[in-house]
Amino acid sequence: MKELILIIIAGALINNVVLNQFLGICSFLGVSRQIKPSLCLGGAVIFVITIASAVANLLYTFLLEPFGLDYMKTIVFILIIAALVQIVEMFLKKTSPTLYKSLGIYLPLITTNCAVLGVALTNVQNGYDFWQSVFAGFGTAVGYTLAIVLLAGIRSRIREEDIPKPFRGAPVVLIAAALMSIAFMGFSGITW
Amino acid sequence: MNKKMNPSLERLYNGIIKENPTLVLMLGMCPTLAVSTQAFNGIGMGLSTTAVLILSNLVISLLRKVIPDEVRLPAYIVIVASLVTVTELLIQGFLPSVYDALGIYIPLIVVNCIILGRAEAYANKHTPWLSVMDGLGMGLGFTLALTLAGIVRELLGSGTVFGFQVLPESVPPIGIFAQPPGAFLVIAFFVAIMNAIGIKTRQRKLVESDGCDGGCAACQTPCEKKPAKGGENA
Numbered sequence: 005m006k007e008l009i010l011i012i013i014a015g016a017l018i019n020n021v022v023l024n025q026f027l028g029i030c031s032f033l034g035v036s037r038q039i040k041p042s043l044c045l046g047g048a049v050i051f052v053i054t055i056a057s058a059v060a061n062l063l064y065t066f067l068l069e070p071f072g073l074d075y076m077k078t079i080v081f082i083l084i085i086a087a088l089v090q091i092v093e094m095f096l097k098k099t100s101p102t103l104y105k106s107l108g109i110y111l112p113l114i115t116t117n118c119a120v121l122g123v124a125l126t127n128v129q130n131g132y133d134f135w136q137s138v139f140a141g142f143g144t145a146v147g148y149t150l151a152i153v154l155l156a157g158i159r160s161r162i163r164e165e166d167i168p169k170p171f172r173g174a175p176v177v178l179i180a181a182a183l184m185s186i187a188f189m190g191f192s193g194i195t196w
Numbered sequence: 197m198n199k200k201m202n203p204s205l206e207r208l209y210n211g212i213i214k215e216n217p218t219l220v221l222m223l224g225m226c227p228t229l230a231v232s233t234q235a236f237n238g239i240g241m242g243l244s245t246t247a248v249l250i251l252s253n254l255v256i257s258l259l260r261k262v263i264p265d266e267v268r269l270p271a272y273i274v275i276v277a278s279l280v281t282v283t284e285l286l287i288q289g290f291l292p293s294v295y296d297a298l299g300i301y302i303p304l305i306v307v308n309c310i311i312l313g314r315a316e317a318y319a320n321k322h323t324p325w326l327s328v329m330d331g332l333g334m335g336l337g338f339t340l341a342l343t344l345a346g347i348v349r350e351l352l353g354s355g356t357v358f359g360f361q362v363l364p365e366s367v368p369p370i371g372i373f374a375q376p377p378g379a380f381l382v383i384a385f386f387v388a389i390m391n392a393i394g395i396k397t398r399q400r401k402l403v404e405s406d407g408c409d410g411g412c413a414a415c416q417t418p419c420e421k422k423p424a425k426g427g428e429n430a
Contacts, residue, residue, distance in 0.1 A: 023376060024376050025230065026225075026226050026227075026229040026230035026376070026379065027226055027230075027304070028226070029225040029226045029229060030223075030225060030226065030309055033222070033225065075281060075284075075285060076281070077303075078277050078280060078281050078284070078303040078306055079274065079277040079278060079281060082273055082277050082306055082307070083270075083273075083274070083277075086270060086273060116307050116309065116312065117307070118226050118304050118307040118308075121303070121304060121306065121307050122300060122304055125300050125303055125304070126300060129300065169391070169392075170388040170389070170391040170392035171384075171388050171391075172391075173387075173391070174222060174384075174387050175384040175385070175387045175388040175391070176384070178380045178381070178383055178384035178387065179380065179381065179384045181380045182377040182378075182379075182380030182381045182384065183377070185375075185376045185377040185380055186372070186377045189375065189376070189377065
Protein backbone atom coordinates (compact mmCIF):
# COMPACT_ATOMS: atom_id res chain seq x y z
CA MET A 5 0.00 0.00 0.00
CA LYS A 6 2.78 2.38 0.96
CA GLU A 7 4.44 1.65 -2.35
CA LEU A 8 1.31 2.58 -4.30
CA ILE A 9 1.02 5.89 -2.45
CA LEU A 10 4.65 6.59 -3.24
CA ILE A 11 3.98 5.91 -6.92
CA ILE A 12 1.18 8.48 -6.89
CA ILE A 13 3.32 11.11 -5.18
CA ALA A 14 6.27 10.45 -7.46
CA GLY A 15 4.04 10.72 -10.52
CA ALA A 16 2.20 13.84 -9.40
CA LEU A 17 4.97 15.89 -7.86
CA ILE A 18 8.48 14.55 -8.15
CA ASN A 19 8.42 13.42 -11.78
CA ASN A 20 5.72 15.85 -12.82
CA VAL A 21 4.72 14.75 -16.28
CA VAL A 22 4.62 18.23 -17.78
CA LEU A 23 7.31 20.14 -15.95
CA ASN A 24 9.84 17.36 -15.62
CA GLN A 25 9.23 14.94 -18.47
CA PHE A 26 7.78 17.37 -21.03
CA LEU A 27 4.81 15.26 -21.99
CA GLY A 28 1.55 16.93 -22.87
CA ILE A 29 3.21 20.31 -23.43
CA CYS A 30 0.93 21.14 -26.35
CA SER A 31 -2.28 21.18 -24.38
CA PHE A 32 -0.41 22.56 -21.36
CA LEU A 33 0.47 25.68 -23.36
CA GLY A 34 -2.63 25.73 -25.52
CA VAL A 35 -5.53 25.20 -23.15
CA SER A 36 -4.20 26.94 -20.05
CA ARG A 37 -5.73 30.31 -20.80
CA GLN A 38 -8.38 30.13 -18.11
CA ILE A 39 -8.74 28.09 -14.97
CA LYS A 40 -12.11 26.51 -15.65
CA PRO A 41 -11.37 24.86 -19.02
CA SER A 42 -8.04 23.74 -17.58
CA LEU A 43 -9.85 22.00 -14.74
CA CYS A 44 -12.24 20.35 -17.20
CA LEU A 45 -9.37 19.13 -19.33
CA GLY A 46 -7.56 17.93 -16.24
CA GLY A 47 -10.59 15.92 -15.15
CA ALA A 48 -10.92 14.33 -18.57
CA VAL A 49 -7.20 13.53 -18.64
CA ILE A 50 -7.31 11.89 -15.19
CA PHE A 51 -10.22 9.76 -16.36
CA VAL A 52 -8.65 8.69 -19.65
CA ILE A 53 -5.08 8.13 -18.42
CA THR A 54 -6.22 5.97 -15.50
CA ILE A 55 -8.38 3.75 -17.71
CA ALA A 56 -5.82 3.72 -20.52
CA SER A 57 -3.07 2.58 -18.12
CA ALA A 58 -5.27 -0.27 -16.89
CA VAL A 59 -6.30 -1.43 -20.37
CA ALA A 60 -2.80 -1.04 -21.80
CA ASN A 61 -1.37 -3.08 -18.94
CA LEU A 62 -3.92 -5.89 -19.40
CA LEU A 63 -3.39 -6.02 -23.16
CA TYR A 64 0.36 -5.99 -22.77
CA THR A 65 0.51 -8.78 -20.18
CA PHE A 66 -2.12 -11.03 -21.74
CA LEU A 67 -1.73 -10.41 -25.45
CA LEU A 68 1.49 -8.75 -26.52
CA GLU A 69 3.95 -10.38 -24.17
CA PRO A 70 2.83 -14.04 -24.47
CA PHE A 71 2.89 -13.84 -28.25
CA GLY A 72 6.21 -12.01 -28.47
CA LEU A 73 4.62 -8.95 -30.06
CA ASP A 74 6.46 -6.50 -27.85
CA TYR A 75 7.44 -4.33 -30.81
CA MET A 76 3.78 -3.75 -31.67
CA LYS A 77 3.15 -1.90 -28.43
CA THR A 78 3.26 1.62 -29.87
CA ILE A 79 0.67 0.84 -32.53
CA VAL A 80 -1.55 -1.13 -30.17
CA PHE A 81 -1.43 1.48 -27.43
CA ILE A 82 -2.25 4.42 -29.68
CA LEU A 83 -5.21 2.50 -31.10
CA ILE A 84 -6.42 1.60 -27.61
CA ILE A 85 -6.20 5.21 -26.56
CA ALA A 86 -8.05 6.45 -29.63
CA ALA A 87 -10.76 3.84 -29.17
CA LEU A 88 -10.97 4.49 -25.46
CA VAL A 89 -11.39 8.21 -25.89
CA GLN A 90 -14.16 7.54 -28.36
CA ILE A 91 -15.90 5.11 -25.97
CA VAL A 92 -15.59 7.49 -23.05
CA GLU A 93 -17.04 10.21 -25.22
CA MET A 94 -20.04 8.12 -26.25
CA PHE A 95 -20.54 6.86 -22.70
CA LEU A 96 -20.54 10.36 -21.23
CA LYS A 97 -22.82 11.63 -23.95
CA LYS A 98 -25.43 9.02 -22.99
CA THR A 99 -25.10 9.02 -19.23
CA SER A 100 -24.09 12.51 -18.23
CA PRO A 101 -24.81 15.11 -20.91
CA THR A 102 -23.88 17.99 -18.57
CA LEU A 103 -20.39 16.65 -17.94
CA TYR A 104 -20.06 15.84 -21.63
CA LYS A 105 -20.97 19.39 -22.52
CA SER A 106 -18.52 20.91 -20.07
CA LEU A 107 -15.65 18.77 -21.38
CA GLY A 108 -16.65 19.51 -24.95
CA ILE A 109 -13.82 19.41 -27.42
CA TYR A 110 -11.18 18.55 -24.82
CA LEU A 111 -12.21 14.92 -24.73
CA PRO A 112 -11.29 13.98 -28.32
CA LEU A 113 -8.11 16.05 -28.05
CA ILE A 114 -6.76 13.70 -25.42
CA THR A 115 -5.93 11.13 -28.12
CA THR A 116 -3.04 13.26 -29.29
CA ASN A 117 -1.92 14.16 -25.77
CA CYS A 118 1.48 12.51 -25.55
CA ALA A 119 1.13 12.14 -21.80
CA VAL A 120 -1.36 9.29 -22.29
CA LEU A 121 0.84 7.26 -24.61
CA GLY A 122 3.88 8.26 -22.57
CA VAL A 123 2.44 6.85 -19.34
CA ALA A 124 1.40 3.60 -21.01
CA LEU A 125 4.90 3.13 -22.44
CA THR A 126 6.68 4.13 -19.21
CA ASN A 127 4.61 1.64 -17.25
CA VAL A 128 5.74 -1.14 -19.55
CA GLN A 129 9.33 0.07 -19.35
CA ASN A 130 9.25 0.06 -15.55
CA GLY A 131 7.71 -3.40 -15.50
CA TYR A 132 4.74 -2.28 -13.37
CA ASP A 133 2.00 -4.76 -12.53
CA PHE A 134 -1.68 -3.98 -12.92
CA TRP A 135 -2.29 -1.91 -9.79
CA GLN A 136 1.04 -0.14 -10.03
CA SER A 137 0.17 0.90 -13.60
CA VAL A 138 -3.24 2.18 -12.57
CA PHE A 139 -1.84 4.19 -9.68
CA ALA A 140 1.07 5.51 -11.74
CA GLY A 141 -1.42 6.62 -14.39
CA PHE A 142 -3.64 8.29 -11.83
CA GLY A 143 -0.72 10.05 -10.14
CA THR A 144 0.68 11.29 -13.43
CA ALA A 145 -2.68 12.64 -14.49
CA VAL A 146 -3.14 14.43 -11.17
CA GLY A 147 0.28 16.01 -11.70
CA TYR A 148 -0.79 17.12 -15.16
CA THR A 149 -3.97 18.68 -13.82
CA LEU A 150 -2.07 20.43 -11.04
CA ALA A 151 0.43 21.90 -13.48
CA ILE A 152 -2.12 23.09 -16.03
CA VAL A 153 -4.42 24.66 -13.43
CA LEU A 154 -1.49 26.45 -11.78
CA LEU A 155 -0.28 27.76 -15.13
CA ALA A 156 -3.79 28.96 -15.97
CA GLY A 157 -3.84 30.88 -12.70
CA ILE A 158 -0.48 32.47 -13.46
CA ARG A 159 -1.55 33.36 -16.99
CA SER A 160 -4.68 35.12 -15.83
CA ARG A 161 -2.37 37.43 -13.88
CA ILE A 162 0.21 37.81 -16.66
CA ARG A 163 -2.44 39.02 -19.07
CA GLU A 164 -2.78 42.33 -17.22
CA GLU A 165 0.95 43.03 -17.12
CA ASP A 166 2.95 45.25 -19.42
CA ILE A 167 5.36 42.79 -20.98
CA PRO A 168 8.12 43.73 -23.48
CA LYS A 169 6.69 43.24 -26.93
CA PRO A 170 8.83 40.31 -28.17
CA PHE A 171 7.97 38.34 -25.04
CA ARG A 172 4.22 38.62 -25.42
CA GLY A 173 2.35 35.45 -26.22
CA ALA A 174 4.29 32.22 -26.08
CA PRO A 175 7.64 33.34 -24.60
CA VAL A 176 6.29 34.71 -21.36
CA VAL A 177 4.18 31.60 -20.86
CA LEU A 178 7.26 29.45 -21.38
CA ILE A 179 9.17 31.52 -18.85
CA ALA A 180 6.34 31.08 -16.35
CA ALA A 181 6.53 27.34 -17.03
CA ALA A 182 10.29 27.44 -16.45
CA LEU A 183 9.79 29.07 -13.05
CA MET A 184 7.14 26.50 -12.16
CA SER A 185 9.52 23.79 -13.22
CA ILE A 186 12.21 25.18 -10.91
CA ALA A 187 9.69 25.18 -8.06
CA PHE A 188 8.73 21.57 -8.77
CA MET A 189 12.40 20.55 -8.77
CA GLY A 190 12.24 21.18 -5.04
CA PHE A 191 10.10 18.06 -4.68
CA SER A 192 12.90 15.85 -5.94
CA GLY A 193 14.65 16.35 -2.62
CA ILE A 194 11.81 14.48 -0.89
CA THR A 195 12.84 10.92 -0.15
CA TRP A 196 11.55 8.24 2.10
CA MET B 197 7.77 35.30 -50.65
CA ASN B 198 9.47 34.84 -53.99
CA LYS B 199 6.74 33.65 -56.32
CA LYS B 200 9.14 32.52 -59.03
CA MET B 201 10.87 30.10 -56.74
CA ASN B 202 10.93 26.49 -57.78
CA PRO B 203 8.05 24.79 -55.91
CA SER B 204 10.23 22.12 -54.33
CA LEU B 205 12.74 24.69 -53.11
CA GLU B 206 9.87 26.83 -51.94
CA ARG B 207 8.71 23.91 -49.76
CA LEU B 208 12.17 23.58 -48.23
CA TYR B 209 12.39 27.31 -47.50
CA ASN B 210 8.88 27.24 -46.09
CA GLY B 211 9.67 24.38 -43.72
CA ILE B 212 13.03 25.58 -42.53
CA ILE B 213 12.39 29.29 -42.12
CA LYS B 214 9.02 30.72 -42.97
CA GLU B 215 6.92 28.12 -41.16
CA ASN B 216 9.56 26.55 -38.98
CA PRO B 217 7.47 23.96 -37.13
CA THR B 218 8.98 24.55 -33.71
CA LEU B 219 9.77 28.23 -33.60
CA VAL B 220 6.99 29.63 -35.77
CA LEU B 221 4.14 27.12 -35.68
CA MET B 222 4.93 26.01 -32.11
CA LEU B 223 4.28 22.37 -32.95
CA GLY B 224 6.03 19.37 -31.47
CA MET B 225 7.10 21.14 -28.32
CA CYS B 226 7.34 17.99 -26.20
CA PRO B 227 10.36 16.43 -27.95
CA THR B 228 11.92 19.86 -28.46
CA LEU B 229 11.96 20.54 -24.76
CA ALA B 230 12.77 17.02 -23.70
CA VAL B 231 15.70 15.93 -25.84
CA SER B 232 17.51 19.24 -26.31
CA THR B 233 19.77 18.59 -23.32
CA GLN B 234 22.64 17.97 -25.72
CA ALA B 235 23.25 19.04 -29.29
CA PHE B 236 23.82 15.47 -30.43
CA ASN B 237 20.49 14.28 -29.01
CA GLY B 238 18.81 17.14 -30.85
CA ILE B 239 20.25 15.98 -34.17
CA GLY B 240 19.33 12.36 -33.48
CA MET B 241 15.75 13.20 -32.60
CA GLY B 242 15.44 15.69 -35.45
CA LEU B 243 16.66 13.26 -38.09
CA SER B 244 14.49 10.39 -36.78
CA THR B 245 11.46 12.65 -36.96
CA THR B 246 12.49 13.87 -40.42
CA ALA B 247 12.67 10.29 -41.69
CA VAL B 248 9.22 9.47 -40.32
CA LEU B 249 7.82 12.74 -41.63
CA ILE B 250 9.12 12.24 -45.18
CA LEU B 251 7.84 8.68 -45.35
CA SER B 252 4.48 9.43 -43.76
CA ASN B 253 3.95 12.39 -46.10
CA LEU B 254 4.86 10.16 -49.06
CA VAL B 255 2.57 7.29 -48.04
CA ILE B 256 -0.33 9.54 -47.14
CA SER B 257 0.04 11.51 -50.34
CA LEU B 258 0.07 8.30 -52.39
CA LEU B 259 -3.01 7.02 -50.57
CA ARG B 260 -4.85 10.32 -50.47
CA LYS B 261 -7.43 9.21 -53.03
CA VAL B 262 -7.86 5.78 -51.46
CA ILE B 263 -8.45 6.66 -47.81
CA PRO B 264 -12.08 7.61 -47.19
CA ASP B 265 -12.44 11.02 -45.65
CA GLU B 266 -14.34 9.87 -42.56
CA VAL B 267 -11.66 7.49 -41.31
CA ARG B 268 -8.62 9.46 -42.43
CA LEU B 269 -7.30 10.32 -38.98
CA PRO B 270 -7.28 6.73 -37.63
CA ALA B 271 -5.70 5.68 -40.93
CA TYR B 272 -3.00 8.34 -40.60
CA ILE B 273 -2.29 7.33 -37.01
CA VAL B 274 -1.84 3.70 -38.01
CA ILE B 275 0.47 4.66 -40.90
CA VAL B 276 2.55 6.93 -38.67
CA ALA B 277 2.68 4.40 -35.83
CA SER B 278 3.91 1.69 -38.20
CA LEU B 279 6.62 3.96 -39.60
CA VAL B 280 7.67 4.98 -36.10
CA THR B 281 7.93 1.35 -35.04
CA VAL B 282 10.15 0.62 -38.05
CA THR B 283 12.32 3.63 -37.25
CA GLU B 284 12.53 2.64 -33.60
CA LEU B 285 13.69 -0.88 -34.45
CA LEU B 286 16.27 0.46 -36.92
CA ILE B 287 17.67 2.93 -34.37
CA GLN B 288 17.72 0.25 -31.70
CA GLY B 289 19.61 -2.08 -34.03
CA PHE B 290 22.11 0.27 -35.61
CA LEU B 291 22.51 3.22 -33.22
CA PRO B 292 22.07 1.82 -29.71
CA SER B 293 23.64 4.89 -28.08
CA VAL B 294 21.09 7.20 -29.71
CA TYR B 295 18.34 4.78 -28.70
CA ASP B 296 19.44 4.92 -25.06
CA ALA B 297 19.73 8.70 -25.07
CA LEU B 298 16.30 9.34 -26.61
CA GLY B 299 14.48 6.56 -24.79
CA ILE B 300 10.73 6.90 -24.67
CA TYR B 301 10.69 9.93 -26.95
CA ILE B 302 11.25 7.75 -30.04
CA PRO B 303 7.91 5.91 -29.79
CA LEU B 304 6.35 9.23 -28.87
CA ILE B 305 7.10 10.54 -32.38
CA VAL B 306 3.69 8.99 -33.14
CA VAL B 307 1.92 11.73 -31.25
CA ASN B 308 4.21 14.50 -32.51
CA CYS B 309 1.75 17.06 -33.81
CA ILE B 310 4.06 18.05 -36.68
CA ILE B 311 3.51 14.72 -38.41
CA LEU B 312 -0.27 14.55 -38.19
CA GLY B 313 -0.39 18.29 -38.79
CA ARG B 314 1.50 18.04 -42.09
CA ALA B 315 -0.51 15.00 -43.15
CA GLU B 316 -3.71 16.90 -42.59
CA ALA B 317 -2.57 20.29 -43.83
CA TYR B 318 -0.41 19.32 -46.78
CA ALA B 319 0.14 15.71 -47.76
CA ASN B 320 -3.49 14.79 -48.28
CA LYS B 321 -3.94 17.58 -50.82
CA HIS B 322 -0.70 17.55 -52.79
CA THR B 323 1.36 15.33 -55.07
CA PRO B 324 3.81 12.79 -53.61
CA TRP B 325 6.93 14.70 -54.73
CA LEU B 326 5.87 18.00 -53.20
CA SER B 327 4.75 16.19 -50.05
CA VAL B 328 8.16 14.59 -49.72
CA MET B 329 9.82 17.99 -50.12
CA ASP B 330 7.42 19.44 -47.56
CA GLY B 331 8.32 16.64 -45.15
CA LEU B 332 12.01 17.23 -45.77
CA GLY B 333 11.72 20.97 -45.21
CA MET B 334 9.63 20.64 -42.07
CA GLY B 335 11.90 17.90 -40.76
CA LEU B 336 15.03 19.98 -41.35
CA GLY B 337 13.41 23.00 -39.73
CA PHE B 338 12.59 20.87 -36.71
CA THR B 339 16.13 19.42 -36.64
CA LEU B 340 17.60 22.91 -36.89
CA ALA B 341 15.56 24.21 -33.96
CA LEU B 342 16.32 21.14 -31.85
CA THR B 343 20.04 21.29 -32.58
CA LEU B 344 20.25 25.02 -31.86
CA ALA B 345 18.43 24.54 -28.56
CA GLY B 346 20.71 21.60 -27.81
CA ILE B 347 23.85 23.63 -28.54
CA VAL B 348 22.75 26.50 -26.30
CA ARG B 349 21.70 24.23 -23.46
CA GLU B 350 24.81 22.07 -23.67
CA LEU B 351 27.10 25.11 -23.84
CA LEU B 352 25.53 26.86 -20.87
CA GLY B 353 24.69 23.74 -18.91
CA SER B 354 27.94 21.83 -19.14
CA GLY B 355 30.35 24.01 -21.14
CA THR B 356 30.58 21.61 -24.08
CA VAL B 357 29.23 21.50 -27.63
CA PHE B 358 28.75 18.09 -29.27
CA GLY B 359 30.77 16.69 -26.37
CA PHE B 360 33.80 18.92 -26.96
CA GLN B 361 34.89 21.26 -24.19
CA VAL B 362 34.32 24.80 -25.47
CA LEU B 363 34.20 27.00 -22.40
CA PRO B 364 37.40 26.97 -20.32
CA GLU B 365 37.23 24.89 -17.16
CA SER B 366 37.44 28.04 -15.08
CA VAL B 367 33.96 29.12 -16.24
CA PRO B 368 31.47 27.29 -14.03
CA PRO B 369 28.60 25.76 -16.03
CA ILE B 370 25.07 26.93 -15.22
CA GLY B 371 23.54 23.64 -14.18
CA ILE B 372 19.95 24.79 -14.51
CA PHE B 373 20.24 24.81 -18.31
CA ALA B 374 20.87 21.10 -18.37
CA GLN B 375 17.80 20.60 -16.16
CA PRO B 376 14.15 20.74 -17.27
CA PRO B 377 13.64 24.48 -16.48
CA GLY B 378 16.48 25.35 -18.86
CA ALA B 379 14.51 23.88 -21.75
CA PHE B 380 11.57 26.20 -21.15
CA LEU B 381 13.87 29.20 -20.77
CA VAL B 382 15.91 28.56 -23.92
CA ILE B 383 12.84 27.99 -26.11
CA ALA B 384 11.19 31.07 -24.59
CA PHE B 385 14.16 33.20 -25.59
CA PHE B 386 14.31 31.64 -29.07
CA VAL B 387 10.69 32.51 -29.72
CA ALA B 388 11.21 35.99 -28.27
CA ILE B 389 14.18 36.52 -30.62
CA MET B 390 12.10 35.36 -33.57
CA ASN B 391 9.42 37.83 -32.50
CA ALA B 392 11.93 40.63 -32.08
CA ILE B 393 13.46 40.24 -35.52
CA GLY B 394 10.03 40.33 -37.03
CA ILE B 395 9.26 36.74 -37.95
CA LYS B 396 5.76 36.67 -36.64
CA THR B 397 4.76 33.46 -35.02
CA ARG B 398 1.37 32.07 -35.78
CA GLN B 399 0.75 32.28 -32.08
CA ARG B 400 1.17 36.02 -32.12
CA LYS B 401 -1.08 36.53 -35.09
CA LEU B 402 -3.78 34.51 -33.41
CA VAL B 403 -3.36 36.30 -30.12
CA GLU B 404 -3.75 39.58 -31.92
CA SER B 405 -6.74 38.49 -33.93
CA ASP B 406 -9.03 36.68 -31.55
CA GLY B 407 -7.16 35.65 -28.46
CA CYS B 408 -6.61 32.07 -29.52
CA ASP B 409 -3.46 30.32 -28.51
CA GLY B 410 -0.88 28.69 -30.69
CA GLY B 411 0.53 25.29 -30.01
CA CYS B 412 -0.85 22.05 -31.29
CA ALA B 413 -3.92 22.78 -29.34
CA ALA B 414 -4.52 25.73 -31.63
CA CYS B 415 -5.06 23.52 -34.61
CA GLN B 416 -7.34 21.34 -32.54
CA THR B 417 -9.00 23.53 -29.99
CA PRO B 418 -11.86 25.52 -31.28
CA CYS B 419 -11.27 29.00 -30.09
CA GLU B 420 -14.45 30.67 -29.12
CA LYS B 421 -14.89 32.49 -32.40
CA LYS B 422 -13.22 30.22 -34.89
CA PRO B 423 -14.31 26.76 -35.96
CA ALA B 424 -11.78 24.03 -35.26
CA LYS B 425 -9.37 23.34 -38.06
CA GLY B 426 -9.67 19.61 -38.70
CA GLY B 427 -10.13 18.16 -35.22
CA GLU B 428 -7.63 15.52 -34.25
CA ASN B 429 -10.20 13.15 -32.82
CA ALA B 430 -9.39 9.77 -34.17
